[in-house]
Amino acid sequence: MIEFHDVYKTYRVNGRDIQALKPTSLSVRAGEVFGLIGHSGAGKSTLLRLINRLEEPSGGRIVVDGVEVTALAPEGLRRFRRQVGMIFQHFNLLSSKTVADNVAMPLRLAGEMPPAAIRARVAELLRRVGLSEHADKYPAQLSGGQKQRVGIARALATGPKILLCDEATSALDPQTTAQVLQLLAEINRELGLTIVLITHEMDVIRRVCDRVAVIEDGAIVEQGPVVDVFLHPRHPTTVRFVQEAEQIDQDGLREDFAHVSGRILRLTLKGETTHAPLLGRIARATGVDYSILSGRFDRIKGVSYGQLILALVGGDFEAALRQLQAADVHVEVLR
Amino acid sequence: MFRNVDWYDIWLATLDTLLMLFGSLLFTVLIGLPLGVLLFLTGPRQLLQNRAIYGVLSLVVNVLRSLPFIILLIVMIPLTVLLTGTSLGVAGAIPPLVAGAAPFFARLVETALREVDRGIIEATQAMGASTRQIIWNALLPEARPGIIAAITVTAITLVSYTAMAGVVGAGGLGDLAIRYGYQRFQTDVMVVTVVLLLCLVQILQVVGDRLVIHFSRK
Numbered sequence: 001m002i003e004f005h006d007v008y009k010t011y012r013v014n015g016r017d018i019q020a021l022k023p024t025s026l027s028v029r030a031g032e033v034f035g036l037i038g039h040s041g042a043g044k045s046t047l048l049r050l051i052n053r054l055e056e057p058s059g060g061r062i063v064v065d066g067v068e069v070t071a072l073a074p075e076g077l078r079r080f081r082r083q084v085g086m087i088f089q090h091f092n093l094l095s096s097k098t099v100a101d102n103v104a105m106p107l108r109l110a111g112e113m114p115p116a117a118i119r120a121r122v123a124e125l126l127r128r129v130g131l132s133e134h135a136d137k138y139p140a141q142l143s144g145g146q147k148q149r150v151g152i153a154r155a156l157a158t159g160p161k162i163l164l165c166d167e168a169t170s171a172l173d174p175q176t177t178a179q180v181l182q183l184l185a186e187i188n189r190e191l192g193l194t195i196v197l198i199t200h201e202m203d204v205i206r207r208v209c210d211r212v213a214v215i216e217d218g219a220i221v222e223q224g225p226v227v228d229v230f231l232h233p234r235h236p237t238t239v240r241f242v243q244e245a246e247q248i249d250q251d252g253l254r255e256d257f258a259h260v261s262g263r264i265l266r267l268t269l270k271g272e273t274t275h276a277p278l279l280g281r282i283a284r285a286t287g288v289d290y291s292i293l294s295g296r297f298d299r300i301k302g303v304s305y306g307q308l309i310l311a312l313v314g315g316d317f318e319a320a321l322r323q324l325q326a327a328d329v330h331v332e333v334l335r
Numbered sequence: 336m337f338r339n340v341d342w343y344d345i346w347l348a349t350l351d352t353l354l355m356l357f358g359s360l361l362f363t364v365l366i367g368l369p370l371g372v373l374l375f376l377t378g379p380r381q382l383l384q385n386r387a388i389y390g391v392l393s394l395v396v397n398v399l400r401s402l403p404f405i406i407l408l409i410v411m412i413p414l415t416v417l418l419t420g421t422s423l424g425v426a427g428a429i430p431p432l433v434a435g436a437a438p439f440f441a442r443l444v445e446t447a448l449r450e451v452d453r454g455i456i457e458a459t460q461a462m463g464a465s466t467r468q469i470i471w472n473a474l475l476p477e478a479r480p481g482i483i484a485a486i487t488v489t490a491i492t493l494v495s496y497t498a499m500a501g502v503v504g505a506g507g508l509g510d511l512a513i514r515y516g517y518q519r520f521q522t523d524v525m526v527v528t529v530v531l532l533l534c535l536v537q538i539l540q541v542v543g544d545r546l547v548i549h550f551s552r553k
Contacts, residue, residue, distance in 0.1 A: 052461055074465075081463035092458035095552045096476040106462040109472060138552040158462075 001162065001194045002028040002051060007060030009046050020046040022219045023060065028196055028211075030065075030161075033188050035209035035226070036198040037241055043218040044198040048164055051196065052084045053077055065161060082110055085155030089167035091147040093139040099150050100126070100135040106157040125153040129183065145176035152183060156191075163187070165197035169204060181207045202245030206230060206300050214238045227300045231268050231307060232330070246296060253294060253309070257335070260293065262313035265321075268330040269306040279310075282323045287315030309334070339521040344511065349531060352507035354425045355497045356535075359432035360490050367437040367489075368482070370396070371444025372470060378445070382456070382466055396438040404435045404496055408503050428505035432496050440489040447481025448474055480551045487543025491536050498532065508532055 004026040011018045021043045028034045038044040049055040050062060053069055062069045064084070072080055093102050100122050107118045126132045129149040139147055148168060155163055165184065169177040185208045188195050199205060205212045205226055213223035214237055222235040233239045243250060257264055269276075274297065283290055290310045297306040312320060324331050370392065376382050377389040399407070411431040412422045419426040451474055459473040475482070498509025508528045516525025 054457060054460060078463040078465060081461055084461070086458065086461040088454055088458060090452075090454055092452065092454035094455060094473060094477055096479060096550070105459075105472065109459075109462050109464045109468050140552055154462075164461075 001030040001032075001065055002026070002034075002196065003061075003063045004047075004050075005061040005063070007050060007057050007062055009043075009050065009055060010058045019218050021050070022217075024220055026213065026220065026223075028194060030194055031188070031192050032210040033185070033195040033197065033208050035205040035212040036196065036215055037200065037202060037205055037212060038198070038215035038237075039200055042215045044215045045166060046218075047215065048166055048196060048198050051162070051164060052081050052086065082106065082158045083160045084162045084164060085158070085160040086164040086166065087148065087151040087155050087168045089170045091139070091144075091151045091171075093147055093150055093154070095139055098136050098138055099131060099142070102139065102150055103153045103157055106154060110158060121157065122153075125156055128156075129153045143176070144172050145179055148172065148176075148180050149183065152180075152187070156187070156193075161194060163193050163195045165195060167199060168197065170199065170201070177204070178207070184208055202230075202241040206245060206298075208301075210301060214241065227270065227303050227305060230300060231270065231305060257293060257311075260291070260311045262311045263317055263333065264293070264335040265310050265312060265324075266332040266334055267306075267308045267310060267324065268332075269308075270330075271303060271305075273328050274304040274306045276327065278324070278327050278329065282320050282327075283315075286317075286320040286323065288312045288317060288320045289314050337523045337527065339515065339519075339523050340527055345508075345527060345531070348506065348508045348511045348528070351425055351505075352494075352497050352509070352532075352535070355428050355432060355500065355505065355507055356490065356493050358425065359429045359436060359493055359497075360486070362429065362433040363436040363440050363489060363493070364486060366433060367440035368444055370437065370441035372448065372474070374441055374445040375448040375474075376466070376470075378449075382469065396441055399434060399438040400442070402435075404431075404499055405502065407431055407435050408500060412503070423504045424506055427503070428497065428500040428507075432493060432500060435496055436489050436493050439492060440485060443485035443488060444478075444482055447478045447485055450481055451477045480547045483543060483546045483550060487539060487547075490539045490543070494532060494536055494539070 004024055006023040006025055007021065008019065008023040009021040011020055024047070036044045036047060046055055050057050051064065057070060060070070064080070067080060069080060094105070097105065103122045103125055104118050107113050107121060113121070123132070126135055129152055131146060131149050131153065134142060134146065139150065142150065169180050172180060181204060184195060187193055197204070197209070209226050211224065212226050212229050213220045214229070214235060215221065216237045222229060222233070222238045229238060230242055233242045279290060290312050293309040293311055295306065295308040297304070299305070321331060374389065374392055374396070377385040377392070402410070408431045411434055415422045415427055415430040418430050421427045455473055455477055456469060459469045464472065497505070497507050498512065501507055501510030501513050508531055512525055512528040515521045516528060
């Protein structure tokens with residue numbers, strides 16, 4: 001759906017070239033929710049804006065839905081942008097227009113729909129985001145979550161195939177964030193919309209994304225299915241993001257483990273294995289004793305997973321290890 | 336009390352002042368608003384960023400603004416005659432009034448437009464809007480309270496300019512104040528004209544403030 005071929009972007013600031021995005025190739029599939037995570041200034045915002053050319057690339061090719069975006073002339077670019085909805089961290093609603101007029105704006109700008117049809121479409125969109133009774137209010141009268149819903153309705157007005165989300169939940173409280181993310185997931189499911197979102201919170205990625213790319217210093221340092229990146233982060237930046245999301249206190253754990261005897265393992269269970277009665281069986285079969293040092297179980301996009309840190313004492317350690325691996329458990333020996 | 340005051344003259348002078356004020360305000364807005372929009376758009380890091388155009392416009396605006404209005408009145412006389420056929424009366428006053436106020440108003444418009452959140456421009460661009468659509472559908476509606484405030488300030492500035500225009504034979508309350516109140520020592524005429532000008536300014540400010548509040552949705 002969206003393809004980047006060696007796309008890069010350099011800015012000239014005070015006579016110095018600053019590389020906001022190093023040559024990057026990337027592919028987002030139709031119908032998926034693709035997350036880009038990075039710290040502020042990492043280049044994720046630039047990358048997102050290159051998709052609808054709010055930022056002009058310095059080089060490379062961008063192809064969206066078969067259209068070579070980088071080759072579009074101004075008029076073609078304007079038509080293309082109508083097929084790409086966008087929502088923003090600070091909503092960017094027009095304070096001088098009512099909710100209904102904000103949502104109607106992309107349709108009026110396109111100038112292809114008669115007023116009656118626009119009214120009907122706006123009513124339908126407001127129903128979808130649950131704001132029908134607020135149609136005649138001004139943005140200033142709404143809460144943050146409601147404003148973002150208006151933003152979503154506005155972005156969907158022209159029936160786009162792609163939705164770009166620029167830190168869409170960063171200005172919202174946790175509860176509202178959950179509601180907005182749920183709405184995005186719903187839209188992705190029901191309309192088959194391809195969503196690209198950028199965020200600095202791993203939690204947002206975990207809740208809605210299918211795949212994720214981690215970006216740092218203008219380059220993608222790691223990418224893959226969310227479950228994999230989440231359970232087996234490789235790049236230090238990714239590791240930090242995951243630890244933040246899971247509130248893992250690495251130093252605290254290390255201190256605790258110092259007092260524990262035996263070998264220490266980290267087990268990662270995924271899918272059906274997650275709930276299998278493995279530990280007891282293996283312990284009995286191999287004579288090892290185990291204690292659970294830390295653990296977490298959750299679901300990402302419908303896939304259950306678990307991660308346990310165990311201390312093993314006595315028995316046949318090697319055999320236990322083999323049996324765990326045979327049962328499709330990812331095992332890392334920490335000590 | 337008020338024995339020198341010819342109320343009919345005062346009435347005529349008030350009409351002249353109002354004519355000059357609203358006539359020049361109309362042209363000031365008609366010229367200054369597009370000029371302000373152009374200043375904004377061609378400014379640094381804006382949609383139509385253009386160093387040369389911005390530089391030239393900025394220079395013209397600054398030159399006209401730095402000229403004392405009284406000098407502008409006199410310098411403008413040949414041009415005024417060319418435009419209106421006379422340098423006297425209400426018609427003769429309007430060109431210099433506009434030349435004095437339009438650059439001032441354009442700067443205020445530019446500032447009001449800069450107050451519009453860049454995110455709103457970006458969102459409108461992302462909808463596929465052309466530059467013209469961004470101006471009409473996003474920038475101007477969002478800057479409306481600021482532009483109304485700018486019109487108010489400009490109108491009040493024009494009131495004092497119309498008083499000065501009296502010097503070159505424009506008529507109006509200022510003319511009356513200078514010829515009778517100052518040159519003939521008729522203090523009562525001076526008091527009446529000053530009070531009338533004060534009322535005019537007060538009314539403009541109150542109406543302007545009301546409109547700003549009415550159009551502010553923040």
